[in-house]
Amino acid sequence: MLNERLLYLMDRYVQQQQTEGEMAELRLMLGDEQYEDQVKMLIDQYSAQGLPTYKMREGTSTEILETILGTAAPATQGVVRSIRPFRYIWWAAAVVVLCGAGIYIWQRPARVEVAATAGRQPGTPGSNKAILTLADGAEVALDDKGNQQIQQGTTAIHQQNGLLQYHESGDAASVSYNTLYVPRGGQFQLVLPDGSKVWLNAASRLKYPTAFSGDSRVVELQGEAYFEVAQRAGQPFSVKVNNREIVEVLGTSFNIMSYSDENKSVTTLVTGIVKVISGGSQQKLRPGQQALVNRHNGTMTVLPADIDRALAWKTGFFELDNTDLPTLMRQLSRWYDVEIIDQSEGNTAEAFGGRISRTLNLRDVLHVLEQYGVHSRIESNKVIILAQ
Amino acid sequence: MPDQPDNEKILLQRISEGAQDAFKDVYARYHEKIYALAFHLTRYEVVAEEIVQDVFLKVWMQKETLPEICDFESWLFILARNHIYTWLKTSARRQVHETLADGHVSVEPLEVDAAIHRKELENLLNEAIRQLSPQQQQVYILSREEQLTREAIAGRLGLSSETVKVHMSRAMRSIRAYIMSRRPLTLILFFLLKILVLFFLAM
Structure with missing residues (x-):
């Protein structure tokens, strides 16, 4: 039952005919949650009965739209900005792969030599590729063009372009372990038997069972991956990281960066809850936080995270904001599969800003860095950073 | 249709x-x-x-x-x-709250929340400011921290007052979107309203 007084006061207010006293009375009602349902009902009524035409200020409509679309990727300027439209390509491609109709080609797993980077021009960006090691040690090379179904015991594995998907067999007795290795210059997406999704970055390896049985789901990671874990009551998911650290998960999405050439491994939580355990200490993360674990002594620090930065690789970018040159160079080294030789002696003055698309050739990336005073030279598959 | x-x-x-x-x-x-x-x-x-x-x-x-x-x-x-x-x-x-004398109104739960999260929000705000373009950052800091008027900022930076207004409005939108995308509405509304008031002042 609508409060007549509220109705009257709201009408006066929207018609801008309210007296000072009526406004004060209305405020008391609006501020009182007892009237919440009624106020909401009134708003719905105004919405349904048609409103006068109010035009937005000129330009504002576009500005808001741009702000929203720019929020996942903080605004940048200059050269870097012009590259930004590429940022969703890989992600969009991954989704299309997920939803697209399948072409099934049966193929017996063949033993392959690890030659994923052969025949590649130096400096071309990385692409979807990986090597799957089956339980019996057989290796299957996966690239962007492959569409195949692999039968392993009772487990069906389906590859479609850059995505590898496991289908739960329901036969938990025959659990075995597979490993997906993504070489330098590669990336790959994986759907585990429980429906959890994993995006693997270059130079990374994930070991996982072909079926999740028992009271926990455990996978092992080296390198970097973004996880979207499917919720399963009573069967928590955990990620073992460099033998020392464990990330326990309860239905959630997060990124783990744990390369052996980085000083710290970093777990960044996007949604849900995770618990990071390192040595004797453990910390719960809230969304928007990250745990940094020192690779050498296992000490842990929890800090507010820059999520865009942590996930830039997955969105298809190198993030320059707050990134130092050596860190960026290690990222370039993994993605373009090049060796970096730094002769600058730390003599590169300017701070970076913005982000660079991972779809660019290395030469173009280095060209962008020139603008920040980073001078370099490419020699076969080496990048030499020059002194000023 | x-x-x-x-x-x-x-x-x-x-x-x-x-x-x-x-x-x-x-x-x-x-x-x-x-x-x-x-x-x-x-x-x-x-x-x-x-x-x-x-x-x-x-x-x-x-x-x-x-x-x-x-x-x-x-x-x-x-x-x-x-x-x-x-x-x-x-x-x-x-x-x-503002029309009543101090001490007459008990602290609202929302404000307690806001106080608890104040530190976290400040961090978030700083992050949001860092992702602005250099010019937006400058305009924002002059207006927020030095409390300069739009005209004074324009004078200081050698820009037209209209340009400062555009920078300011983009900066506010961008900051708000950045924070909103990372925190639910209820906790931060108070905080954002404060920003909004500063926004009015700067205009």
């Missing part, structure tokens, strides 16, 4: 896959209506614009779930209505 619901399903599916052009179509279809409703009830252009931004930001942030919504238009308007209600409630309480 009889085919609109089907067409909309396709658009929502495409948005969930990250298609910006599909998002633009849906935005074009609804934003003026939401603006009109928000303005009708708040009577402030700036507030109505913020509500439009918040609502569509939320749509974009949770794009993956859009295909699961059966009646998108109703869902969108409920979202808008809830934002409008939250603004009405918060702004009413704030003004009631």
